[in-house]
Amino acid sequence: MQAQDYSLKEMMAIMAAREIKNGDIVFAGTGISMLAAAAAKNINAPECVIFFETGAIDSAIEELPLSVGDPRVMYGSASNAGLLEAFATMQNRITGDKVIAILGAAQIDRYGNLNTTAIGDYHQPDIRFSGSGGGCDVASFVPRCIAFMQHEKRKFVEKLDYLTSPGQLQGGGSREAAGLRPGGVNVVITNMAVMRIDSESGEMYLDRYYPGVTPEIILDNMQFSVDVSKAKQAKPPTETELTTLRQKCDPQRLILG
Amino acid sequence: MDKENSKVMTVETAVKRFMNDGSHISIGGFTLNRNPMAAVYEIIRQRFKNLHLYAHSNGTGVDELIGAGCVGKLEIAYAGNGKTAATCIRFRKAVQEGTLKVEDYSNFMMSLRFLAGAMGVPFMPTLSGFGSEIITAWGFSKEMRQADPEIPDDKLVIIDNPFGMKQDASKVLLVPAINPDVTFIHVQKADTMGTCRIDGLTFADVEQAKASKHVVVTCEELVEPDALREFPERNQIPFLHVSAVCHVPYGAYPTAVYHHYDYDAVYLRAYAAAAKDDDKFLTFQKKYLYGVPNHQGLLNLAGQERLKAIKADARTGYAVNMKRG
Numbered sequence: 001m002q003a004q005d006y007s008l009k010e011m012m013a014i015m016a017a018r019e020i021k022n023g024d025i026v027f028a029g030t031g032i033s034m035l036a037a038a039a040a041k042n043i044n045a046p047e048c049v050i051f052f053e054t055g056a057i058d059s060a061i062e063e064l065p066l067s068v069g070d071p072r073v074m075y076g077s078a079s080n081a082g083l084l085e086a087f088a089t090m091q092n093r094i095t096g097d098k099v100i101a102i103l104g105a106a107q108i109d110r111y112g113n114l115n116t117t118a119i120g121d122y123h124q125p126d127i128r129f130s131g132s133g134g135g136c137d138v139a140s141f142v143p144r145c146i147a148f149m150q151h152e153k154r155k156f157v158e159k160l161d162y163l164t165s166p167g168q169l170q171g172g173g174s175r176e177a178a179g180l181r182p183g184g185v186n187v188v189i190t191n192m193a194v195m196r197i198d199s200e201s202g203e204m205y206l207d208r209y210y211p212g213v214t215p216e217i218i219l220d221n222m223q224f225s226v227d228v229s230k231a232k233q234a235k236p237p238t239e240t241e242l243t244t245l246r247q248k249c250d251p252q253r254l255i256l257g
Numbered sequence: 258m259d260k261e262n263s264k265v266m267t268v269e270t271a272v273k274r275f276m277n278d279g280s281h282i283s284i285g286g287f288t289l290n291r292n293p294m295a296a297v298y299e300i301i302r303q304r305f306k307n308l309h310l311y312a313h314s315n316g317t318g319v320d321e322l323i324g325a326g327c328v329g330k331l332e333i334a335y336a337g338n339g340k341t342a343a344t345c346i347r348f349r350k351a352v353q354e355g356t357l358k359v360e361d362y363s364n365f366m367m368s369l370r371f372l373a374g375a376m377g378v379p380f381m382p383t384l385s386g387f388g389s390e391i392i393t394a395w396g397f398s399k400e401m402r403q404a405d406p407e408i409p410d411d412k413l414v415i416i417d418n419p420f421g422m423k424q425d426a427s428k429v430l431l432v433p434a435i436n437p438d439v440t441f442i443h444v445q446k447a448d449t450m451g452t453c454r455i456d457g458l459t460f461a462d463v464e465q466a467k468a469s470k471h472v473v474v475t476c477e478e479l480v481e482p483d484a485l486r487e488f489p490e491r492n493q494i495p496f497l498h499v500s501a502v503c504h505v506p507y508g509a510y511p512t513a514v515y516h517h518y519d520y521d522a523v524y525l526r527a528y529a530a531a532a533k534d535d536d537k538f539l540t541f542q543k544k545y546l547y548g549v550p551n552h553q554g555l556l557n558l559a560g561q562e563r564l565k566a567i568k569a570d571a572r573t574g575y576a577v578n579m580k581r582g
Contacts, residue, residue: 030339053364054287055458062573067339069288069314071515071575074457082459083287083313084372087365091384093424113388117361118352122394128352130344132391133314133335137365140385166388179387179415179428254581 006237008191009256010245011210013039014237015189016102016146024048025099027090027138030067031255032148033102038064038249043241051089053134055081064254087134090141093181099142103135103165103185107157108149110204110224112167112185112197114139115160122162132164139165143183151190156222168202175202193218194234195226203227208234263449264502269551271473271501272299275439279329281309281407283371283435283469285442285462286512288316289339289520291455293441295475295508295552300441301325302546309407311435312336313367313461317512317525320345323357324532325542330397331357332435334364340581341525346532360396360412366432368461373434374468380414380431387415387428409433440469443509444494445517447476448485451499454492457515457574463493471500477517479504507556507564519567519576524559 009032016036020026022045028037037050038061051057052068059065060076074080090096105114106129116135120126139145149155167184169175175184188195194208205227206215215228237245250256266274276282282300286292297318300308307329312319316338322328324347336345351357362370369381386392395412402410414431418424442462446454453474455462466472472494479502485492511524531541549555556564570577 054290054460063575063577066581067288067290069286069290069316069458069460069513070339071290071457071513071519071569072573074515075573075575080458082463083364083368083461084464087368087385091365117390122390123396124355125353128344128349130337131333131335131361132363132389133337134364136363136389136391137383137385140387140389162394163388163390166386169388175388179384179426179430181384181425 006242007256010237010242012036012148012189012191013245014241015194015234016148017043017241019146019187020045020048020100022047023098025095026050027099027101027142028052029102029104030065031104033104034064035245035250035255036102039241039245042244042248051086053083053086055083055086063252064250066254087137087141090138096141097143100144100146101138101142102146102148103138104148105165107155107160108147108185108188109157109160110226111169111171111202112147112188112204113160113163113169114147114165114167114185115162117162117164119161135165139167139184140180141183143181144187145183145185147185147188149188149190151192151218151221153221153223156224158223168197171202192221206231208232210234211236264451264499265449265479266501266503268295268299268473268475268503268505271503272296272303275471275473275500276300276303276305278305279307279309280305280438281311283311283437283440283465284315284318285440285460285465286318286509287314287458287460288337289525290458290513291443291460291509291515292316292318292512293443293475293508294318294510294512295443295503295505296441296473297321298546298552298555301327311367311437313364316342316345320347320532323347323351324538325546328357330360332360332362332367334362334367338525341522341529346529347538358396361391362432363391366391368464369432370435371461371464371468373432374436375464378434380433382429382431384424384426384429386413386430392430435468437465437469439471439473440465441473441475442466443475443514445476445514446478446480446485447474447502448480448482448496449502450482451496451502452482452485452492453494453499454485459493466494466498469498472498473501473503474499475503475505475508477506477508477514505552508552510556510559513575516569516574518564518569519579521559521563521567522579522581523563
């Protein structure tokens with residue numbers, strides 16, 4: 001049954017959770033990405049394994065961590081190692097090819113390249129952000145990445161101010177030509193829509209728009225135009241998905257608010 | 258154990274002995290976890306300047322050092338600090354105002370750079386970053402690099418895979434080694450000779466320590482060497498690498514130490530609120546840093562109630578149901 005009342009945060013978390021398959025190794029960050037990973041584990045992918053760039057694998061998430069350096073990621077894990085081991089797990093194709101990662105960014109372009117470093121000139125930025133962290137490594141190594149974004153013109157840009165984490169670079173096979181494996185961001189989940197990157201052209205297209213939003217509104221909130229011909233309305237969260245998200249994943253409402 | 262082998266000293270003495278203005282240093286931990294804060298605050302109180310700081314994601318300590326004006330050059334992957342600062346506030350301000358020279362890498366690149374330093378090789382290879390401006394945009398110019406013998410002439414180098422298409426890689430990125438003058442880490446347990454036992458995630462502490470000319474260890478518990486010779490497989494850093502051991506309970510406060518205490522969200526929030534405004538930040542620093550003689554002084558200001566609230570639960574290793582948001 002379709003739920004009546006849900007927030008955009010809940011919609012986004014559920015949309016991302018549905019991307020995660022049973023058996024996936026989920027690279028999670030914090031905030032809504034952590035919530036999406038927890039939702040997948042509790043709803044549609046009970047055998048997915050959540051791991052963190054700090055080195056904790058399959059942690060027992062009794063309380064949602066608010067940072068990947070939170071001691072809550074250390075409890076009940078299969079192994080507490082370090083950064084080298086975490087990134088090696090993704091660079092190593094035997095394990096890396098099973099990883100789905102969840103990332104965020106200040107800017108994204110039509111090819112799914114991400115900027116988490118600076119707005120304006122890199123050397124004298126108008127706004128400085130945290131920087132890559134593990135984002136560049138993850139986008140380089142793993143075949144599937146979800147990007148969480150707010151749908152705004154200043155975030156969906158024609159040209160990034162700084163390319164931190166590689167997607168399809170300039171499209172048309174340029175990612176592989178640069179020396180990267182196939183991978184990078186292939187799904188973009190926003191407060192309005194689910195966008196995907198076409199595997200042939202390397203360009204973004206509109207896949208699903210949320211109830212109450214139209215493709216026109218979505219295009220109005222981006223600097224670049226995308227193909228909307230395949231777009232359909234997204235299925236909102238079900239009662240079961242919402243109840244699980246609220247009661248099992250974030251009962252303290254740390255992220256849902 | 259004979260007394261001559263003891264490296265035990267106060268953190269004040271260790272900082273004074275191994276630090277200079279312009280030293281190349283690194284600190285352990287990750288964002289709000291196991292940062293060597295007692296040492297960081299002591300570096301600030303002794304007013305060291307123009308430091309060259311290497312970090313991956315060492316949020317709290319990095320921002321305090323930058324905020325105190327100790328850092329001239331920073332090589333870093335990530336400057337954020339959990340929920341209180343998506344981007345570290347004094348870091349952002351310093352970069353935007355041009356008072357800090359920054360070179361950006363990724364977390365894996367920085368970790369591999371420490372590993373290269375620890376292994377004594379000039380670089381490590383990775384398949385990360387092709388097409389990223391991390392490779393093409395240099396915070397430290399070629400001229401600046403060539404003028405400074407302490408840093409490599411190139412930020413990063415791409416070569417063709419010398420082993421054909423092994424690992425399906427046509428190219429390899431080489432990341433240059435780091436060998437800091439001093440690394441500061443905080444651990445749960447150390448012995449008087451310097452052997453360390455870390456519980457929980459080690460982050461990149463082990464590589465950072467082994468890459469450094471000097472390592473200053475602060476610890477929750479200081480024990481005799483015999484105590485760590487039982488189950489030596491649980492030790493990560495043997496005494497060979499370590500120059501000083503300082504017994505500082507709560508030495509990572511306000512960051513967390515697994516199985517000892519959680520991070521102090523109250524302090525981190527107060528820091529973030531103050532850091533947004535120059536005058537408020539100065540008042541904050543005067544009270545919590547310069548207004549106290551040592552780390553115990555800061556703990557006294559925090560008070561018993563706060564320390565009790567962050568005390569780790571025996572089962573999970575963190576403070577269950579602590580107010581964090």
